[in-house]
Amino acid sequence: MSKQRKITLQENEIPTHWYNIVADMANKPRPPINPANHEPIGPEALAPLFPMELIKQEVSQEQYVEIPEAVRDVYKLWRPTPLYRAYNLEKALDTPAKIYYKYEGVSPSGSHKPNTAVPQAYYNKMEGVKRITTETGAGQWGSALSFACQFFDIECEVYMVKISYEQKPYRKLMMNTWGASVYASPSDRTQAGQKVLADNPDSPGSLGIAISEAVEVAATNDDAKYSLGSVLNHVLMHQTIIGQEAILQMEKAGDMPDIVIAPFGGGSNFAGLSFPFLRMNLAEGKNIRCIASEPTSCPKLTRGVFRYDFGDTIGMTPLLPMYTLGHTFVPAKIHAGGLRYHGAGAIVSQLLNDKLIEAEAIDQLESFEAGVAFAQAEGIIPAPEANHGVATAIREAKKCKESGESKTILFNMCGHGNFDMSAYEAFFAGKLERHELTQEEVNDAVAKINTPEVV
Amino acid sequence: MSKQRKITLQENEIPTHWYNIVADMANKPRPPINPANHEPIGPEALAPLFPMELIKQEVSQEQYVEIPEAVRDVYKLWRPTPLYRAYNLEKALDTPAKIYYKYEGVSPSGSHKPNTAVPQAYYNKMEGVKRITTETGAGQWGSALSFACQFFDIECEVYMVKISYEQKPYRKLMMNTWGASVYASPSDRTQAGQKVLADNPDSPGSLGIAISEAVEVAATNDDAKYSLGSVLNHVLMHQTIIGQEAILQMEKAGDMPDIVIAPFGGGSNFAGLSFPFLRMNLAEGKNIRCIASEPTSCPKLTRGVFRYDFGDTIGMTPLLPMYTLGHTFVPAKIHAGGLRYHGAGAIVSQLLNDKLIEAEAIDQLESFEAGVAFAQAEGIIPAPEANHGVATAIREAKKCKESGESKTILFNMCGHGNFDMSAYEAFFAGKLERHELTQEEVNDAVAKINTPEVV
Numbered sequence: 001m002s003k004q005r006k007i008t009l010q011e012n013e014i015p016t017h018w019y020n021i022v023a024d025m026a027n028k029p030r031p032p033i034n035p036a037n038h039e040p041i042g043p044e045a046l047a048p049l050f051p052m053e054l055i056k057q058e059v060s061q062e063q064y065v066e067i068p069e070a071v072r073d074v075y076k077l078w079r080p081t082p083l084y085r086a087y088n089l090e091k092a093l094d095t096p097a098k099i100y101y102k103y104e105g106v107s108p109s110g111s112h113k114p115n116t117a118v119p120q121a122y123y124n125k126m127e128g129v130k131r132i133t134t135e136t137g138a139g140q141w142g143s144a145l146s147f148a149c150q151f152f153d154i155e156c157e158v159y160m161v162k163i164s165y166e167q168k169p170y171r172k173l174m175m176n177t178w179g180a181s182v183y184a185s186p187s188d189r190t191q192a193g194q195k196v197l198a199d200n201p202d203s204p205g206s207l208g209i210a211i212s213e214a215v216e217v218a219a220t221n222d223d224a225k226y227s228l229g230s231v232l233n234h235v236l237m238h239q240t241i242i243g244q245e246a247i248l249q250m251e252k253a254g255d256m257p258d259i260v261i262a263p264f265g266g267g268s269n270f271a272g273l274s275f276p277f278l279r280m281n282l283a284e285g286k287n288i289r290c291i292a293s294e295p296t297s298c299p300k301l302t303r304g305v306f307r308y309d310f311g312d313t314i315g316m317t318p319l320l321p322m323y324t325l326g327h328t329f330v331p332a333k334i335h336a337g338g339l340r341y342h343g344a345g346a347i348v349s350q351l352l353n354d355k356l357i358e359a360e361a362i363d364q365l366e367s368f369e370a371g372v373a374f375a376q377a378e379g380i381i382p383a384p385e386a387n388h389g390v391a392t393a394i395r396e397a398k399k400c401k402e403s404g405e406s407k408t409i410l411f412n413m414c415g416h417g418n419f420d421m422s423a424y425e426a427f428f429a430g431k432l433e434r435h436e437l438t439q440e441e442v443n444d445a446v447a448k449i450n451t452p453e454v455v
Numbered sequence: 456m457s458k459q460r461k462i463t464l465q466e467n468e469i470p471t472h473w474y475n476i477v478a479d480m481a482n483k484p485r486p487p488i489n490p491a492n493h494e495p496i497g498p499e500a501l502a503p504l505f506p507m508e509l510i511k512q513e514v515s516q517e518q519y520v521e522i523p524e525a526v527r528d529v530y531k532l533w534r535p536t537p538l539y540r541a542y543n544l545e546k547a548l549d550t551p552a553k554i555y556y557k558y559e560g561v562s563p564s565g566s567h568k569p570n571t572a573v574p575q576a577y578y579n580k581m582e583g584v585k586r587i588t589t590e591t592g593a594g595q596w597g598s599a600l601s602f603a604c605q606f607f608d609i610e611c612e613v614y615m616v617k618i619s620y621e622q623k624p625y626r627k628l629m630m631n632t633w634g635a636s637v638y639a640s641p642s643d644r645t646q647a648g649q650k651v652l653a654d655n656p657d658s659p660g661s662l663g664i665a666i667s668e669a670v671e672v673a674a675t676n677d678d679a680k681y682s683l684g685s686v687l688n689h690v691l692m693h694q695t696i697i698g699q700e701a702i703l704q705m706e707k708a709g710d711m712p713d714i715v716i717a718p719f720g721g722g723s724n725f726a727g728l729s730f731p732f733l734r735m736n737l738a739e740g741k742n743i744r745c746i747a748s749e750p751t752s753c754p755k756l757t758r759g760v761f762r763y764d765f766g767d768t769i770g771m772t773p774l775l776p777m778y779t780l781g782h783t784f785v786p787a788k789i790h791a792g793g794l795r796y797h798g799a800g801a802i803v804s805q806l807l808n809d810k811l812i813e814a815e816a817i818d819q820l821e822s823f824e825a826g827v828a829f830a831q832a833e834g835i836i837p838a839p840e841a842n843h844g845v846a847t848a849i850r851e852a853k854k855c856k857e858s859g860e861s862k863t864i865l866f867n868m869c870g871h872g873n874f875d876m877s878a879y880e881a882f883f884a885g886k887l888e889r890h891e892l893t894q895e896e897v898n899d900a901v902a903k904i905n906t907p908e909v910v
Contacts, residue, residue, distance in 0.1 A: 005531040008463055076460040077539075077834050084532075088606075106561060108834030110873070150831055151543075170876035177830050177879055375632050376605055379532045379563030418565070418873035421625035424632055 003087060007249040009080035014072055019240040021275045021347060022233065023063035024282040027354050029233070029346040030454055031059075032318040033308060038452055041318050048219050049226040051127040054120065057234035065237065071119045074151050078107040078114070079241070083249035084413075088377035090397070097400035098255065099393060101413040102246045102273060103380065109174065111383065111415030112272055113144030113229055116238035120227050121148035130223040131155040135185065135210030137164055138337035139171025140383075140415065141229035146180035156180035157224075159187065159213040162205035164337070171419055185210040192216050192314075206330075207340075208313020215316055230266030231311060231320075231345040239272025246410065247276055257288060257410035259396055263388040264292035264301060264359065265338045267345035273412040278356065292348070292359040293392040295339045295367070297435035298331035300324050301352055301359035303442045308452045309343055319451055323349045325442070326449040332435040334364045335423035336384035353454075362391040363434050368427040370394050371417070383415035384423050458542060462704040464535035469527055474695040476730045476802060477688065478518035479737040482809055484688070484801040485909055486514075487773040488763060493907055496773050503674050504681040506582040509575065512689035520692065526574045529606050533562040533569070534696070538704035539868075543832035545852070552855035553710065554848060556868040557701045557728060560835065564629065566870030567727055568599030568684055571693035575682050576603035585678040586610040590640065590665030592619055593792035594626025595838075595870065596684035601635035611635035612679075614642065614668040617660035619792070626874055640665040647671050647769075661785075662795075663768020670771055685721030686766060686775075686800040694727025701865065702731055712743060712865035714851050718843040719747035719756060719814065720793045722800035728867040733811065747803070747814040748847040750794045750822070752890035753786035755779050756807055756814035758897045763907045764798050774906055778804045780897070781904040787890040789819045790878035791839035808909075817846045818889050823882040825849050826872070838870040839878050 022028060031040040043055045050058070057065060067075075086099040104112035124132055132154055136142030142158040149156035158180050165172060165184040172182045185205045186193035192212040196203050203209070218226035228235060243260075250256050260277045262270040270292045280286035294301050300323045310327040311317040322343035325331075331340040344352070351357045362370075371387035373394065374380070382390060393411040400407050417424065426432050437445075477483060486495040498510045505513070512520060522530075541554040559567035579587055587609055591597030597613040604611035613635050620627060620639040627637045638644060640660045641651035647667040651658050658664070673681035683690060698715075705711050715732045717725040725747045735741035749756050755778045765782040766772040777798035780786075786795040799807070806812045817825075826842035828849065829835070837845060848866040855862050872879065881887050892900075 003528070004466055005528075006466055008465055010463055011459055011461055073458070073460075108836070147834055151834075169880065170873075173876040173880050173883070174836060176883055177827060177836055179831060372632060375563075376634060379602055379606075381563070381629060381632055416873075418625075418871075421628040425624065425628050428628070428631055 005085055005087060007083045007252050009245060009248060011076050013248060014075055014079050015067070015241050015244040017064035017066050018237045019244060019276050019279060020060055020062055020065055020237050021278060023061055024279055025350065027350055029350040030321040032320050035315070035319050045318065049215065051123045051129060051225060053123040053126065054234050057237060058232060068122060071122050074118045080245050081106050083246055084378070085253065086378055089374060092373060092377045093394060093397050093401065095397040095401045096404060096406040097397040098406060098408045099397055100250065100257065100408070100410045102242060102410065103413045104242060105380065105413060105416035109140065109143035109147050110418060111140050111144065112239060112242060112269055113141050114147055115241055115272065116229065116235045116268065117144040117148035118151070119238050121145070121152045121154055124225050125152040125154055129154060129225045131157060131221070132225055132227050133157045133159070133214040133217045134227045134229070135159045135207060135214045137161050137207050137340070139164060139168055139419070140338055142180070142182065143171055143174050144229070145227055146175040146178040149180065150178040157217065158182045159185040159210040161185055161207055161210050162203065168419065185213050187213060189213070190216045206313060211312045212314050212316060230268040233345070233347055235268050236271035236275070236345060236347060239268045240275050242272035242412065243274060243276030246273060250410065255408050258407040259289045259291060259409045261291045261293060261389050261392045261409065262412040263339060263385045263414060264294040265385065266341045267348040269412060269414045271348060274357065281356070290357045291392055292357060293388040294359060294361050295334055295336055295388060296361040296363045297334050297437065298325065298340055299361040299437060300342060300344055302361045303437065305446050305449065306349060306353050306454050307449055308454055309449060310451070311343070321346050321349055321454045323352060324449065325445045328448060329445045334435055335420065336367065336388065338385040339388065360392060362388045363436060364432055365434050367391045368424070368432060380413060381417040382413060383417045384420050386414045389414070460540055460542060462538045462707050464700060464703060466531050468703060469530055469534050470522070470696050470699040472519035472521050473692045474699060474731050474734060475515055475517055475520055475692050476733060478516055479734055480805065482805055484805040485776040487775050490770070490774050500773065504670065506578045506584060506680060508578040508581065509689050512692060513687060523577060526577050529573045535700050536561050538701055539833070540708065541833055544829060547828060547832045548849060548852050548856065550852040550856045551859060551861040552852040553861060553863045554852055555705065555712065555863070555865045557697060557865065558835065558868045559697060560868060560871035564595065564598035564602050565873060566595050566599065566838065567694060567697060567724055568596050569602055570696055570727065571684065571690045571723065572599040572603035573606070574693050576600070576607045576609055579680050580607040580609055584609060584680045586612060586676070587680055587682045588612045588614070588669040588672045589682045589684070590614045590662060590669045592616050592662050592795070594619060594623055594874070595793055597635070597637065598626060598629050599684070600682055601630040601633040604635065605633040612672065613637045614640040614665040616640055616662055616665050617658065623874065640668050642668060644668070645671045661768060666767045667769050667771060685723040688800070688802055690723050691726035691730070691800060691802060694723045695730050697727035697867065698729060698731030701728060705865065710863050713862040714744045714746065714864045716746045716748060716844050716847045716864065716866035718794060718840045718867070718869060719749040719799070720840065721796045722803040724867060724869045726803060729812065736811065745812045746847055747812060748843040749814060749816050750789055750791055750843060751816040751818045752789050752892065753780065753795055754816040754892060755797060755799055757816045758892065760901050760904065761804060761808050761909050762904055763909055764904060765906070766798070776801050776804055776909045778807060779904065780900045783903060784900045789890055790875065790881070791822065791843065793840040794843065815847060817843045818891060819887055820889050822846045823879070823887060835868060836872040837868060838872045839875050841869045844869070
């Protein structure tokens with residue numbers, strides 16, 4: 001009964017640096033290339049969209065980048081986050097495995113997203129940016145950026161996919177509470193939006209359209225920049241604070257994971273927890289399995305191809321080396337909206353290609369079964385995205401039961417589901433569907449990719 | 456920049472005992488009396504509804520009651536909760552005051568309510584109870600009890616006011632996720648419900664009706680007991696873990712509050728934070744001001760009378776010595792549903808009558824203005840109930856600005872507002888109303904009270 005459930009750190013144990021895994025990779029991620037001539041693009045091509053300091057981080061080869069004091073100060077509002085031993089889940093599964101989870105849902109917006117939203121807002125502020133634009137689907141990223149901009153007195157302009165805007169008014173209100181302006185996309189505020197509305201006044205919008213609107217505003221206004229919540233190298237690096245804290249906490253628990261697991265959308269969640277552990281593999285010869293958990297409805301890691309592809313749907317961005325299903329691929333409307341992205345960031349894609357990480361796909365039904373089991377055992381109701389990590393952890397714990405091995409499993413409980421209860425409603429009502437792509441669907445998606453091979 | 460925002464405790468610093476303020480009160484709270492003959496009732500009268508251990512705690516004169524190891528073990532899922540210095544709010548208010556807040560929103564159900572739900576479920580389990588019934592309005596209490604019952608494998612049956620059941624489906628789903636059965640009240644499962652439905656098939660329900668249903672089920676089934684989320688002595692005592700932790704944290708911060716503030720519904724929130732500080736006043740001669748913050752729409756502490764009154768609306772309970780507006784008083788439908796209760800618990804009422812605590816009333820609009828200011832400064836979006844404490848803290852901080860004094864203010868941020876965003880929507884849309892009772896309305900309410908004086 002006197003077992004320790006929660007491993008807590010003090011504020012002065014918040015890491016002072018982000019970890020840049022690129023420094024330790026033998027095969028570096030390939031650079032982004034220009035869609036017109038397939039030449040590598042330089043940092044200057046990104047300058048209209050991002051502040052210079054973030055562009056430097058995007059291409060940095062340094063192993064560690066110092067976290068500015070002002071950013072650490074805002075992190076203190078919710079960091080360090082707790083790491084838990086999931087005794088109740090272990091008992092419910094009757095497994096000899098030891099299960100731990102890092103809980104990022106304690107942030108004000110309820111997920112890991114503020115870990116990068118805060119430094120992004122900070123660097124923009126330092127470079128005189130008055131306004132940041134972004135897109136959001138379900139609203140996790142938009143909420144996090146709104147929260148961050150509030151702190152640094154920057155205007156935040158969020159283009160929210162119209163169907164989500166209408167179906168998820170509470171996420172919008174959260175952004176409003178933090179002072180952000182939220183527009184249903186397509187909007188009449190941009191040429192991109194106007195064009196879509198002219199063709200289809202009733203368009204429900206899409207993440208691709210919303211990105212186009214946010215990018216257009218940033219590109220055409222000197223006082224505005226654009227911000228992205230995953231995929232890019234600097235975004236992933238900011239999230240490594242999660243794994244660094246987790247290592248400290250595992251050490252305090254006198255344990256170290258054999259398996260590290262996180263949900264996978266664009267890569268920031270997975271990178272955040274796993275990269276500091278991967279460093280031990282790359283630099284210290286450890287052999288920790290790192291598993292990315294993606295939905296079967298959007299299986300770019302497990303069934304996609306490693307190709308150059310656009311980061312957005314419409315094709316406005318540079319080409320990135322990605323495991324991808326093609327930038328025009330439209331995943332089924334699963335509730336884990338944050339995992340409905342066609343590609344994986346360049347670093348993660350390189351690591352997967354080099355077999356330094358693993359991936360597996362989880363069906364929506366299995367993810368919710370896992371989430372409910374977790375909620376009933378541990379009390380926290382996870383976000384639908386987070387349920388994928390839980391499901392993979394449960395799979396591994398069950399394997400331990402079969403083999404009798406007592407492996408140590410750590411997963412990222414990246415956010416709570418307080419704004420996602422309608423998804424649980426659908427699950428309890430038996431209305432959730434499985435969404436596994438047929439081989440034909442995968443072939444069709446991949447066949448549409450007409451961008452270059454990664455060489 | 457290196458200021459400490461968050462004061463964290465380790466698991467082994469979770470208090471081992473609850474504090475029972477009755478032991479330190481010169482004037483003890485008056486006992487409950489029988490409505491039929493006005494004689495004090497003994498513990499046996501409560502036995503059909505509550506397990507014996509909780510009845511013992513209800514009448515205990517011991518200064519400290521040990522927290523069972525199994526309860527502390529569940530507490531570890533979210534306790535100790537953090538205590539924050541609100542530097543950003545201080546800056547926004549430009550006040551010399553030092554503002555701290557204790558954050559109870561990190562619990563799985565998002566408020567302080569599990570602090571008593573867990574021990575109540577535990578003691579019921581120890582005495583062989585198979586099923587616990589309760590009522591809930593907005594859903595905070597029902598969620599907390601569902602969560603607690605899940606842990607001890609007890610059925611939980613929640614009667615949820617029908618209009619809330621329909622308007623707040625996510626709270627219901629949260630309870631379902633933790634395995635509880637939730638019924639819209641009035642239901643056809645009880646005689647009380649059937650009677651109401653016979654008279655009015657479209658009844659929207661009320662907390663009074665829901666209490667009647669929950670009590671009826673507990674009273675007429677040997678395997679079932681009833682559970683209450685505030686008002687009673689044992690409930691308030693369980694919450695004192697909040698204030699005990701806060702004292703440890705204030706000591707670590709090298710500070711001690713001059714003023715302690717908490718929202719007030721039935722008393723458990725206020726008691727939880729303030730009673731351990733009041734102990735310093737009663738037993739050590741300290742002079743910490745403790746202020747209960749109630750809504751102007753339900754001002755029992757500031758404008759009610761100290762009388763014996765029923766705990767429920769229909770008049771099924773024993774008579775309790777309460778500051779009350781009368782058990783038939785129907786408060787305006789403010790969004791802070793947890794504060795819409797006609798009376799105050801016996802202990803708090805005695806303390807107020809003895810001028811050992813203070814109370815003030817906050818209008819709904821002022822409460823939301825305060826909540827938005829807090830969210831913008833500190834990141835956390837508070838529950839509507841919590842906004843009342845914020846508003847009182849801001850009032851005191853502004854007084855400090857006027858006087859130039861640097862007082863230390865501590866308030867209870869008792870829960871997050873993730874399930875209350877519709878209330879913020881109404882606020883932003885300018886649709887929230889002030890609800891201040893006229894003197895005539897107060898006089899009318901009080902005139903209807905036909906129960907005995909407290910002597």
